[in-house]
Amino acid sequence: MKRRMTYPIYRVIVWLVRLFSPKMTPEGTENIPPEPVLIVGNHTQMNGPIACEIYSPVRRYTWCAGEMMVWKEVPAYAYRDFWSQKPKGVRWLYRILSYLITPLSVVVFNNADTVPVWHDNRIISTFRQSMEKLQEGASLVIFPEHDVKYNNILYEFQERFVDLAKLYYKKTGHALAFVPLYIAPALGKMVYGAPVRFRPEAPIQEERERICAYLMEEITRMARALPRHRVVPYRNIPKKDYPYNIPGEVNEP
DSSP states (O other): OOOOTTHHHHHHHHHHHHHHSOOOEEEOGGGSOSSOOEEEEOOTTTHHHHHHHHHOSSOEEEEEEGGGGSTTTHHHHHIIIIITTSOGGGHHHHHHHHHHTHHHHHHHHHHSSEEEEOSSTTHHHHHHHHHHHHHTTOEEEEOOEEEEEOSSSOEEEOSGGGHHHHHHHHHHSOOOEEEEEEEETTTTEEEEOOOEEOOTTSOHHHHHHHHHHHHHHHHHHHHHHSOSOBOOOSSOOOGGGOOBSSGGGOOOO
16 A cells, blocks of 8 residues: 555654553564464554554554545544444534544554455455465454453454455465464553464364454453453443453453
8 A cells, every 4th residue: 555645744643642652562472473474452442553553573464444544434434433332412522523533544544554444345455455465474463353242351353354364375375373462551561472373174164263262262361361450442431441351350331
């Protein structure tokens, strides 16, 4: 993807984000194989994409909602995905905000190292660009949570990103590895766990379920092994309702 004329503005935005967002330290980088991989993590709202854009220890591109890159599609998507569950009395304010953030969204997501993700017939473009990046030697970062709660750490993963491994094997004969990533803004850590590798001989639905189950459990294990801290959940809820990583101390929203 070509850089746009807004690139100087993007550099200023990145500088401001570095200045005001939590500094993240990568840990467990020895778990990342020296080859293109799929890094799969907890979204932590905007913290995940920001951490991977600025502090990633490997060359990578991040899957990003395609609607956040298109001027006409940002407001509806941003309101629905970020703020539709806000109290009814203040939703009008967030509808206005969804329009105000549109220029910023278009600048940021079109200049960052991203691959637009679509859930309509444009999904073909998502997989085509993803394959191009992998074959160029870059890794991909994917945050596949959706609005179904899994535990106090994660929401359940959508499974179809696993299909990239099937396509990659057909083109290259190499089985992709999936690396779990847990991002803890409260601790300033992004922790990489032991990878799991695609089995090309297995049925694809079996691999979707197996790989997603492993990744969710490994991310949960890594989170609970860290010192006590608040988990930034997938959903945009009040900070006072953020759960703790310790199972016995879950602050349920």
